[in-house]
Amino acid sequence: MFFTxxxxxxxxxxxxxxxxxxxxxxxxxxxxxPQKGEPYECGIPTRGQxxxxxxxxxxxxxxxxxxxxxxxxxxxxxANIVHEIGAYALVCVSFFLLVLILGLAYAxxxxxxxxx
Numbered sequence: 310m311f312f313t314x315x316x317x318x319x320x321x322x323x324x325x326x327x328x329x330x331x332x333x334x335x336x337x338x339x340x341x342x343p344q345k346g347e348p349y350e351c352g353i354p355t356r357g358q359x360x361x362x363x364x365x366x367x368x369x370x371x372x373x374x375x376x377x378x379x380x381x382x383x384x385x386x387x388a389n390i391v392h393e394i395g396a397y398a399l400v401c402v403s404f405f406l407l408v409l410i411l412g413l414a415y416a417x418x419x420x421x422x423x424x425x
Contacts, residue, residue, distance in 0.1 A: 366421070366424075376412065377413075380405075387401075
């Protein structure tokens, strides 16, 4: 019973993917233009080398922003049910915030928050 369900699910997935790719290939517009292969950046033609290496600080700053953004996402549901759970919820969120504060202190000490 389980094996039959698994085979049907896999076959359905394969058929749907192949059908979607085939339909998109059949109805998609085709235009072959040399301008199509050029890099596009805000409507301004590129000058010089378009492969420029970015500083790792930008990525680190973005990751830190995401980390604290996700913290807010996790704290909102907790704030809605904290009165139902009681002290256990307070201990759990304290540990969660402690880990995040330690991460922030580590990033601050390493200079990741300094915009150079």
